[in-house]
Amino acid sequence: MTTLRLVLGDQCSEGLSALEGLAAGDVVLMAEVRAECTYVRHHKQKIVLVLSAMRHFSELLRARGISVDYVKLDDPANSHTLAGEVARAAKAHGARRIVCTHPGELRVLEDMQGCGAATGLPVEIRDDTRFLCSLDRFRAWAGEKKQLRMEYFYREMRRATGLLMEAPDEPAGGQWNYDAENRAALPAGLVPPKPRRFAPDAVTREVMALVEREFPDHFGDLQKFGWPVTAAQATQALEDFIAHRLPRFGDYQDAMAEGEATLFHALVGAALNCGLLDPMAACRAAEAAWRAGAAPLNAVEGFVRQILGWREYVRGLYWLKMPGYRDTNALEAHRKLPWLYWSGETAMACMAAAIGQTRDLAYAHHIQRLMVTGNFALLAGIAPAEVNDWYMVVYADAYEWVELPNVQGMALHADGGVMASKPYAASGAYINRMSNHCRGCAYDVKRPTGPGACPFNFLYWDFVARHAARFAKNPRMAMPLRTLARMDAKKVAAMRAEAKGFLDALAEDAEPMLRARGQQKLL
Template sequence: MSARRPRAGGALRVVLGDQCTAGLSALDDLDPAADTVLMAEVQAECTYVRHHPKKIALVLSAMRHFARALEARGVRVAYVRLDDADNTHTLRGEVVRAANRLRPAAIVATEPGEWRVLEDMRGWQDAAGVPVEIRDDTRFVCRLREFRAWARGKRSLRMEFFYRDMRRRTGLLMNGDTPEGGRWNYDAENRKRLPPGIDVPAPPAFAPDAITRDVLALVAARFGDHFGDLDGFAWPVTARDAGRMLDDFITRRLPSFGDWQDAMATGEATLFHSLISTSLNCGLLDPLEACRRAEAAYRAGDAPLNAVEGFIRQIIGWREYVRGIYWLHMPDYATRNGLDATRRLPDFYWTGETRMACLRAVVDQTRAHAYAHHIQRLMVTGNFALLAGLDPDQVDEWYMIVFADAYEWVEMPNTRGMALHADHAVVGSKPYAASGAYINRMSDYCAGCAYDVRQSTGPAACPFNALYWDFIARHADRFAGNPRMAMPVRTWRRMAAAKQRALRERAADFLAAMDAGDAV
């Protein structure tokens, strides 16, 4: 990358690995004659958790491609590669080193996506001896100060009401003040089981170019012992290819996305999902533009309302909401354990070696692709972690490690909040706890399982069934006053004592075997 020395007094503009966006606020008012953009691949960011190799390769390749695109526009880029001999391997170290060499008048950055990086960024000024300006991340529809204003004074912060505000603000799927179709939410129409024999279009695969091949070799050499397969890397790493992934979704998968967005099927890793979360979260796609493209497909009669509304809700509703929740409640949010869960994460979350077909399928898929869709995350790996009482710290770390789209701002509220109900009911008013019946209804996993989903007790019974009732029993007093949990608590309390005992014994036996490392 360019090493030309700028005039002293220009700005050093720092671009992080998940900020590969031409319109990044840190690049506003950039003067190519005086300013330098710093991008640094550092070991600390690759290993603060042991990221899936595909995640590391995605970010490093996206960074290198973005740096090249900036240089093509005449922007001076100081690019630090992971294998550079003088790499300090920390963001602060590279900022200080660049400031000492370039003598900028100021350092300009866009606010990061993770609390730990913001804490580090706040120390750059003292460390480098240069004023630091941290700008809003304008790639989101809702600024953090706007979210704080929305949340102020509210007793509960439900996503649905935030989402409606975002619809009004953006005008997406609105007819004046009225939502398209007369309803805000079509989620009830998006829970169909996948019919046998349905044609599922394969998503695009983006063959690695020379830049990506170099990155893959580097990642294999340095991080080959991390969880996950590097073979078959095919994620988009440029804005152009991210746009092609979006195009493919809009034309080939969006029409069927709504009906089957909650479905799961053996051997079908992607179904009709958009696969744009990696691109959104590292800055290759504009979220509002993606929503407008989906809305245009609906207006043109090319996609049904339930599909388009569900897609838009995931982006301007859920994605924006969890970011706001994260920054509103950090750093305390990262320590919350509202259900006092302490059990160690079992080894099969890493190995996939379990007789439970659903967990085996999702872990194997995640190892191969660094991807699982939202229901696999919430209602298989997340649901099991909730029912078994797994330690939120360990579950949080697992989700951060294994998924290519995982950044703490989006991962933690989804995991600690939505899946584990550990955040003192900030994100969800009830835990998303379910027995094996839910997984059987929404997937074909149970048909190939060693356990019988129709049984609740005995060694052949689906573990989710006994674990569900054991979970209700453990937390009955806590949930009895929750209107959305009162029915299962009443059902448990009315259950015959012998049946209660058999369910809890089955749960205890299973958990004891799991804790001992026995085959479960």
């Protein structure tokens, strides 16, 4: 009895549950379908990464003696939908059942569930055991809680896995979280080591040519493509991070610097999210570095927290709250996404840097995403659906299960506080404290209003004033609300008027500073 075993583009893992119990005569189906490349117009590097990883993984399976039905994007018979390719393969191989691993996105789960009706065959959807917390376990933890704080979930996961624990309820070093030690600005003269990148091989070059041909108008370019596309390369990338950047990752993980796109970050998110790197193996490797005295605890705990904490938490939250979570808009934000998010045409140095490297690398680190591009979207009142689409398009590690909760809950506070107890709103002072972008910026970070004032300043106070009644009972917003109440009414009115004028100009794709100076593209 032939079993058709479906492997998706983000499931390039030998330990995938869909491959368990593989028997002689079984067939693995892997299909490059246009629908998955275009449901949002993914960054070119994201498409190359996934398709190249799929092709390399199919070669590995064949080398293991496994029968693989691999459908390339430009195959004339390709139906370009998941259901279509499953139905075609099931018929061709005389399959009697279909086995899958639970996908990362709701729309794909619905496609999987529809495969039964399309083929008339039973479909078994197995748990994705690559994650460290099952969806059932997360639902049990969430229970009837109105607010789902990651910190408490993270502590439970530390206890369950034993990661960075000295005893069953005793965290290493006596603290659960060293975030307070992870906020140093990068000192002048400190040059971070460059992360290991991987030159495209023949398989990847073939995919790059395919993507340039099939998706020429998608965001981003391929000149600097260097992502790992095999499990071996992903392991090398992790080892490079642990040896050369992990020791200082903790101190500077929130820092930003002009001309330094990666700093001390790991850059393993893309490999984790498409299945090339095992999350527990990554955490254990970092823990081993601490126990060997090769990396400090605040660095290792910060890294483990991102994987064991945030990554598992947002996945659980996504499946707990979907499909309604996608449509939350607690702050009633409806402004269109400004063109500068695509063009990078802005005199705001921090935004130009974040968007420029995103175009070049399909990457920006978490503070650039949260406190620069995300913070601007929050302050400007940009519609969550538009912001979500942008994040899904531009990053190589973006899948809806991870991107949507981070945008809705953290960046935009659109979920009304399910994830975060307050909106992560900040003025230019935060960016100035955590980066050197403001030194060479056309705007003056110390000016709240008037000619050359930093837009983050007047947009911040406009945001606080706009939502003052909404946040009146939020204790974490008490300080900015008190400051606003003490401000001169004329100053507040001036800042709010300047915010309106600035945003109205952005809606016309004409940032005031650029228009005044007659500048063209900064990137």
